[in-house]
Amino acid sequence: MNQSLNKLLSTFNHILDQSIEQTPLHTQLEESMRYSLQAGGKRVRPLLLLATLHMLQPNKYHEGLKTAVALEMVHTYSLIHDDLPAMDNDDLRRGKPTNHKVYGEWLAILAGDALLTKAFEYISNDASLSAEVRVKLITALSQASGHQGMVGGQALDMQSESQAVELPILEQIHLHKTGALIRFAIEAAIIIANVDNETQQQLIKFANHLGIIFQIKDDLLDLFGTTEALGKQTGSDDANEKSTYATLLGYTQAEHILATHVEEAERILASLSEAYNTDDLAYLLKLFYQRQN
Amino acid sequence: MNQSLNKLLSTFNHILDQSIEQTPLHTQLEESMRYSLQAGGKRVRPLLLLATLHMLQPNKYHEGLKTAVALEMVHTYSLIHDDLPAMDNDDLRRGKPTNHKVYGEWLAILAGDALLTKAFEYISNDASLSAEVRVKLITALSQASGHQGMVGGQALDMQSESQAVELPILEQIHLHKTGALIRFAIEAAIIIANVDNETQQQLIKFANHLGIIFQIKDDLLDLFGTTEALGKQTGSDDANEKSTYATLLGYTQAEHILATHVEEAERILASLSEAYNTDDLAYLLKLFYQRQN
Numbered sequence: 001m002n003q004s005l006n007k008l009l010s011t012f013n014h015i016l017d018q019s020i021e022q023t024p025l026h027t028q029l030e031e032s033m034r035y036s037l038q039a040g041g042k043r044v045r046p047l048l049l050l051a052t053l054h055m056l057q058p059n060k061y062h063e064g065l066k067t068a069v070a071l072e073m074v075h076t077y078s079l080i081h082d083d084l085p086a087m088d089n090d091d092l093r094r095g096k097p098t099n100h101k102v103y104g105e106w107l108a109i110l111a112g113d114a115l116l117t118k119a120f121e122y123i124s125n126d127a128s129l130s131a132e133v134r135v136k137l138i139t140a141l142s143q144a145s146g147h148q149g150m151v152g153g154q155a156l157d158m159q160s161e162s163q164a165v166e167l168p169i170l171e172q173i174h175l176h177k178t179g180a181l182i183r184f185a186i187e188a189a190i191i192i193a194n195v196d197n198e199t200q201q202q203l204i205k206f207a208n209h210l211g212i213i214f215q216i217k218d219d220l221l222d223l224f225g226t227t228e229a230l231g232k233q234t235g236s237d238d239a240n241e242k243s244t245y246a247t248l249l250g251y252t253q254a255e256h257i258l259a260t261h262v263e264e265a266e267r268i269l270a271s272l273s274e275a276y277n278t279d280d281l282a283y284l285l286k287l288f289y290q291r292q293n
Numbered sequence: 294m295n296q297s298l299n300k301l302l303s304t305f306n307h308i309l310d311q312s313i314e315q316t317p318l319h320t321q322l323e324e325s326m327r328y329s330l331q332a333g334g335k336r337v338r339p340l341l342l343l344a345t346l347h348m349l350q351p352n353k354y355h356e357g358l359k360t361a362v363a364l365e366m367v368h369t370y371s372l373i374h375d376d377l378p379a380m381d382n383d384d385l386r387r388g389k390p391t392n393h394k395v396y397g398e399w400l401a402i403l404a405g406d407a408l409l410t411k412a413f414e415y416i417s418n419d420a421s422l423s424a425e426v427r428v429k430l431i432t433a434l435s436q437a438s439g440h441q442g443m444v445g446g447q448a449l450d451m452q453s454e455s456q457a458v459e460l461p462i463l464e465q466i467h468l469h470k471t472g473a474l475i476r477f478a479i480e481a482a483i484i485i486a487n488v489d490n491e492t493q494q495q496l497i498k499f500a501n502h503l504g505i506i507f508q509i510k511d512d513l514l515d516l517f518g519t520t521e522a523l524g525k526q527t528g529s530d531d532a533n534e535k536s537t538y539a540t541l542l543g544y545t546q547a548e549h550i551l552a553t554h555v556e557e558a559e560r561i562l563a564s565l566s567e568a569y570n571t572d573d574l575a576y577l578l579k580l581f582y583q584r585q586n
Binding site: 020023025026027028029030033077081084086087104105106107109110112113114116117118120121124125130131132134135138139142143145146147148151152153154155156158159172176 | 313314316318319320321322323326370374377379380397398399400402403405406407409410411413414417418423424425427428431432435436438439440441444445446447448449451452465469
C-alpha cells in the first residue's frame with residue numbers, strides 16, 4: 001500500500017480501536033463486538049470512503065473518519081450474521097474462527113445487532129459534521145444497508161440457494177448485497193465534500209464498476225483461491241450450490257467481464273485526474289481486481 | 294382505552310401500516326417484516342411517546358409519529374431476535390406463531406436486521422423535524438437500544454440463565470432490557486417538545502417507575518397468567534430457569550414493590566397535572582399495572 005493510503009489506514013484503525021466503549025454490565029458483548037471488528041479485514045470500504053474524501057478535500061478528510069468506522073461496523077455485523085448456522089454456516093472468517101464459533105450463537109446475534117446500532121450512534125454523534133450532513137449520511141447508510149439494499153440482497157441470495165439462477169438475478173443480488181455498501185463509501189464522501197454534479201456522476205459510476213469488480217473477483221477467488229490465502233473456506237459457493245459469475249459464465253467470460261469493468265473504471269479515473277489527484281483511488285482499484293484474498 | 298388515546302393509536306397504526314415499502318427484489322423479506330410489525334402488540338411504547346408529546350404540546354403531537362413508528366420497529370426487531378431458537382426459543386408471540394416459525398430462521402434474522410435499520414432511516418428522513426432534533430433522537434434511540442441499553446440487557450439476561458441471580462443484577466437486566474426503550478419513549482417526547490428542566494426531571498423519574506412496573510407485572514403474569522390471555526407460553530421463565538422479581542422476592546413482596554412504584558408514579562402525575570392534562574398518562578399507567586396480558 002502506498003504511503004498516503006497507509007496513513008489513512010492507520011488513522012482509521014486508531015479510531016476504530018477505541019470505538020466500542022466498555023459498559024458496566026459485565027458481559028462478553030463488547031469483547032465479541034471488538035473480536036469481529038478487529039479481526040483484520042482489508043478495510044476496503046472505509047479506505048475507499050477516506051481516499052475519495054481525501055481526493056476531494058485533501059485537508060479535511062478527517063471529517064469522514066467516524067462515518068468510515070460506522071461503515072466498517074455495518075459491514076462487520078453483516079458478516080457475523082451471514083456466518084451464522086441458519087445462514088451460510090461458516091466456521092472460518094479472515095483466518096479466524098467466526099464469531100459464533102468463539103462466543104456462541106446468541107452472543108453473535110446480539111453482537112451483530114449492537115454493531116449495527118452503534119454505527120448509527122457513531123454518525124449521529126459526530127461533532128465534526130453539521131446535523132444536516134449527519135442526517136443525510138444516516139439516510140444513505142440505512143438505505144444502503146437495509147431491506148432496499150444489503151439485507152435485501154442477502155435475502156435474495158439465500159432464497160436463490162440450490163436454485164439455478166439467471167444472470168439478471170445474480171446481478172441484482174450483488175448490486176444489493178455487496179454493491180450497496182461499496183457505493184455508500186463513495187456516496188458518503190460526496191455528501192461530506194459537497195462536490196459539483198459532474199464529478200458526483202462520475203464517482204457514482206466508478207463506484208458501480210467497483211462493486212461488480214469486487215464481486216466477480218470474489219467468485220473467481222472462491223473457485224481458484226486457497227483456504228490458506230483467503231482465510232476462509234473456498235469452494236463454499238459450490239458446496240452451497242450457489243450460482244456465481246464464474247459458474248454461470250465460465251472462467252474465461254467472467255475474466256473478460258472483469259477486465260471490461262476495470263477499463264471503464266480506469267477511464268473515469270483518467271477523466272477525474274484532470275482536476276484531482278487520483279493516485280489513491282487508482283491504487284484501490286488495482287487492489288480490488290488483483291487481490292489474492 | 295379513552296377517546297384521546299384511541300385517536301393517537303389509530304393515527305399511529307395508519308402510519309405504521311405504510312411504513313415498509315415493497316422493493317423490486319421479490320423476496321419475502323418485507324412480508325416477514327410486516328408480519329411481526331402488524332402482529333397486534335399493545336403499542337405501549339409508541340402510545341407513551343405520543344401521549345407524553347400530546348400532553349406537552351397538544352397541537353403538534355404529529356411531530357412524534359415517525360419516531361413512534363421507529364420505536365415500535367426497534368421493539369419488534371428485538372422480539373423477533375429474542376424468540377429465535379438460539380435465544381429464548383419461543384414458538385408463540387402475541388397469540389401467533391413467532392416470525393421464524395412462519396418464515397424460517399434466516400429470514401427472521403434478516404427481518405430483524407432490516408427493521409432495526411429501517412427505524413433509523415425513518416427518523417433521519419422525517420421532514421417534520423429539524424436536522425438537529427433528528428440527530429438527537431437517533432443518538433438517544435441508538436443508546437437506548439444498543440450495547441449500553443437493550444441489547445446489553447438481553448446479553449446479561451441470557452448470561453444469567455440457569456444461574457441464581459441476585460436482585461441488583463435482576464434490576465440491571467430490566468433497567469436495560471425493557472426499561473431503556475420505555476425511557477426512550479418519554480425522552481423522545483422531551484427532545485421534540487423542548488420543555489423546562491423541572492418537567493424533564495419529573496418525566497424521566499416517571500419513565501423509570503413505569504419501566505420497573507412493566508417488568509414486575511410481566512414476571513407476575515408469566516407466573517399466574519394463562520397462555521390464552523397472554524398469547525405466549527406462560528411459565529417460560531421457570532422453564533428457562535430465569536430469576537424474576539416474583540421468584541426472587543415471592544409473590545407478596547413483588548406485589549408490594551409494584552404498588553410502591555405505582556404510588557410514586559401517581560404522585561409525579563399529580564404534580565404535573567398543575568400545568569398539564571395528565572389524563573392519558575394516568576390511563577397508560579393504569580394499563581401498565583392492571584394489564585392481564
